[in-house]
Amino acid sequence: LATFLIGRGKQPEARVLLDRLLAEGDAGEKAKAHLQYARSHWRRDEVKESLARLDLAAKEDPEMKTTLRWLRLRGQVMEELKRPADAIAAYKAAYGQDRGNREILRTVIRLAGQAK
Secondary structure, eight states: OHHHHHHTTOHHHHHHHHHHHHHHOOHHHHHHHHHHHHHHHHHTTOHHHHHHHHHHHHHHOGGGGGSHHHHHHHHHHHHHTTOHHHHHHHHHHHHHHOTTOHHHHHHHHHHHHHHO
C-alpha cells in the first residue's frame, strides 16, 4: 500500500505506514520500508535523504543492494548528486539484473558518453 501511495504522491500517508513497519517489522520488512522511504524522498527532490535511506535499507538487509529497484534508485540518486561514476556502477549492476532493459542500457551509455 505504501508503494501505491508514494506513486500517487501521497507521501504523508505512506510514511505513516512505513513508520509502523520500521517500528514493528523484522529486518527484511525494515529494509523494504527504508527503500520505500528512499523513493518517497526521491519524489520530493530530497536526494540526500533518499541516499541515506538507501544506505539504511542495505544495512538492514545487505541483499537489498542486489535488487533491481534499489540499484535503479541508487543510480538516479547518484546521477542527481553529480556522481556519474557511482551512477554508472549502479546502473550497470541494474542492467546485470535485467539484461533486456534498454532504458537502463541507454542510461549507462549516456552517462559514459558524458564522462568522457
